[in-house]
Amino acid sequence: MTTVRVVVGAALFDGGRLLAARRSAPPELAGRWELPGGKLEPGESAEQALVRELREELGVEAEPLERVAGEWPLRPPYVLHVWTARLLAGEARPLQDHDELRWLAPDELDEVDWLDQDRPAVALAAGLLRRAAP
Numbered sequence: 854m855t856t857v858r859v860v861v862g863a864a865l866f867d868g869g870r871l872l873a874a875r876r877s878a879p880p881e882l883a884g885r886w887e888l889p890g891g892k893l894e895p896g897e898s899a900e901q902a903l904v905r906e907l908r909e910e911l912g913v914e915a916e917p918l919e920r921v922a923g924e925w926p927l928r929p930p931y932v933l934h935v936w937t938a939r940l941l942a943g944e945a946r947p948l949q950d951h952d953e954l955r956w957l958a959p960d961e962l963d964e965v966d967w968l969d970q971d972r973p974a975v976a977l978a979a980g981l982l983r984r985a986a987p
Contacts, residue, residue, distance in 0.1 A: 858892060858893070859902075859933075859934050860890060860934070861891065861893060861933075861935070863889050863890050863906070863915065863935070864921060864974065865907065865913075866939055866940070869958065870958050871978060871979065872957075873956075873967075874951040874953075874954050875947075875953040877947075877950060878950060885967065886968065889910050889911055890907075891909075903936055903938060909948065910947075910950060911954070912944075912946050913940055913941075914940075915938040915941055916938060916941050918937040921974055921977045921981070923973060925974060935977075959979055959982055
Protein backbone atom coordinates (compact mmCIF):
# COMPACT_ATOMS: atom_id res chain seq x y z
CA MET A 854 0.00 0.00 0.00
CA THR A 855 1.34 3.40 -0.99
CA THR A 856 1.36 6.11 1.63
CA VAL A 857 -0.30 9.31 0.51
CA ARG A 858 2.09 12.27 0.48
CA VAL A 859 0.78 15.78 1.01
CA VAL A 860 1.68 18.78 -1.11
CA VAL A 861 0.69 22.10 0.46
CA GLY A 862 -0.43 25.00 -1.68
CA ALA A 863 -0.73 28.58 -0.48
CA ALA A 864 -3.65 30.80 -1.32
CA LEU A 865 -1.47 33.79 -0.41
CA PHE A 866 -3.45 36.99 0.10
CA ASP A 867 -2.20 40.54 0.24
CA GLY A 868 -4.19 43.73 -0.22
CA GLY A 869 -7.29 41.85 -1.37
CA ARG A 870 -5.38 39.97 -4.08
CA LEU A 871 -4.31 36.32 -4.55
CA LEU A 872 -0.82 35.33 -5.72
CA ALA A 873 -0.55 33.11 -8.81
CA ALA A 874 2.78 31.53 -9.81
CA ARG A 875 3.63 30.35 -13.34
CA ARG A 876 5.48 27.03 -13.47
CA SER A 877 8.83 26.88 -15.25
CA ALA A 878 9.29 23.12 -14.68
CA PRO A 879 8.70 20.24 -15.25
CA PRO A 880 8.08 20.62 -19.01
CA GLU A 881 4.55 19.19 -18.89
CA LEU A 882 3.50 21.88 -16.38
CA ALA A 883 5.61 24.79 -17.64
CA GLY A 884 3.62 27.89 -18.56
CA ARG A 885 0.59 26.99 -16.44
CA TRP A 886 -0.31 28.73 -13.20
CA GLU A 887 -0.60 27.37 -9.68
CA LEU A 888 -0.82 28.26 -6.04
CA PRO A 889 2.79 28.20 -4.78
CA GLY A 890 3.86 25.53 -2.30
CA GLY A 891 5.46 22.12 -2.14
CA LYS A 892 5.86 18.77 -0.48
CA LEU A 893 5.76 18.20 3.27
CA GLU A 894 9.07 16.98 4.67
CA PRO A 895 9.09 14.17 7.26
CA GLY A 896 8.14 15.47 10.71
CA GLU A 897 6.87 18.78 9.37
CA SER A 898 3.34 20.12 9.88
CA ALA A 899 1.41 21.52 6.92
CA GLU A 900 1.77 25.02 8.36
CA GLN A 901 5.55 24.63 8.78
CA ALA A 902 5.89 23.32 5.21
CA LEU A 903 3.87 26.23 3.86
CA VAL A 904 6.06 28.80 5.60
CA ARG A 905 9.26 27.02 4.44
CA GLU A 906 8.11 26.61 0.84
CA LEU A 907 7.05 30.25 0.50
CA ARG A 908 10.40 31.34 1.89
CA GLU A 909 12.29 29.04 -0.52
CA GLU A 910 10.19 29.61 -3.66
CA LEU A 911 9.25 33.28 -3.27
CA GLY A 912 11.52 34.83 -0.64
CA VAL A 913 8.63 35.94 1.58
CA GLU A 914 7.46 35.39 5.14
CA ALA A 915 3.84 34.35 5.44
CA GLU A 916 1.38 33.30 8.12
CA PRO A 917 -0.86 30.28 7.43
CA LEU A 918 -4.47 31.10 8.32
CA GLU A 919 -6.93 28.29 7.56
CA ARG A 920 -7.11 25.15 5.50
CA VAL A 921 -9.33 25.33 2.43
CA ALA A 922 -11.84 22.48 2.60
CA GLY A 923 -11.01 19.65 0.23
CA GLU A 924 -8.20 17.48 -1.08
CA TRP A 925 -7.19 17.26 -4.73
CA PRO A 926 -5.31 14.32 -6.29
CA LEU A 927 -2.01 15.01 -8.02
CA ARG A 928 0.18 12.30 -9.58
CA PRO A 929 0.31 9.34 -7.17
CA PRO A 930 1.06 9.24 -4.29
CA TYR A 931 0.55 13.01 -3.88
CA VAL A 932 -2.55 14.98 -2.88
CA LEU A 933 -2.92 18.76 -2.69
CA HIS A 934 -4.04 20.51 0.51
CA VAL A 935 -4.47 24.27 0.27
CA TRP A 936 -4.19 26.81 3.07
CA THR A 937 -4.99 30.48 3.03
CA ALA A 938 -2.02 32.57 4.11
CA ARG A 939 -1.26 36.22 4.73
CA LEU A 940 1.88 37.93 3.48
CA LEU A 941 3.89 39.22 6.46
CA ALA A 942 7.16 40.46 4.97
CA GLY A 943 9.11 40.57 1.74
CA GLU A 944 8.28 41.08 -1.91
CA ALA A 945 7.42 37.85 -3.72
CA ARG A 946 9.95 36.91 -6.41
CA PRO A 947 10.05 33.71 -8.54
CA LEU A 948 13.15 32.08 -7.00
CA GLN A 949 12.62 28.43 -7.97
CA ASP A 950 10.15 26.40 -10.07
CA HIS A 951 8.43 29.57 -11.36
CA ASP A 952 9.26 32.24 -13.95
CA GLU A 953 6.48 34.76 -13.30
CA LEU A 954 4.19 35.84 -10.48
CA ARG A 955 0.95 37.80 -10.63
CA TRP A 956 -1.21 39.29 -7.89
CA LEU A 957 -4.81 38.82 -9.01
CA ALA A 958 -7.91 40.61 -7.76
CA PRO A 959 -11.00 38.39 -7.29
CA ASP A 960 -12.38 39.38 -10.72
CA GLU A 961 -9.02 38.60 -12.44
CA LEU A 962 -8.65 34.97 -11.32
CA ASP A 963 -9.81 33.58 -14.69
CA GLU A 964 -7.12 35.54 -16.57
CA VAL A 965 -4.46 32.84 -16.06
CA ASP A 966 -4.38 29.17 -17.14
CA TRP A 967 -4.50 27.41 -13.76
CA LEU A 968 -3.34 23.82 -13.40
CA ASP A 969 -6.43 21.59 -13.39
CA GLN A 970 -5.94 20.40 -9.80
CA ASP A 971 -5.60 23.99 -8.55
CA ARG A 972 -8.86 25.24 -10.12
CA PRO A 973 -11.27 24.04 -7.39
CA ALA A 974 -8.96 25.28 -4.63
CA VAL A 975 -8.62 28.67 -6.33
CA ALA A 976 -12.42 28.93 -6.61
CA LEU A 977 -12.82 28.16 -2.89
CA ALA A 978 -9.99 30.52 -1.94
CA ALA A 979 -11.59 33.25 -4.06
CA GLY A 980 -14.74 32.92 -1.96
CA LEU A 981 -12.66 33.37 1.18
CA LEU A 982 -10.88 36.33 -0.42
CA ARG A 983 -14.17 38.03 -1.30
CA ARG A 984 -15.45 37.56 2.28
CA ALA A 985 -12.22 38.98 3.73
CA ALA A 986 -12.08 41.96 1.40
CA PRO A 987 -12.95 45.33 3.01
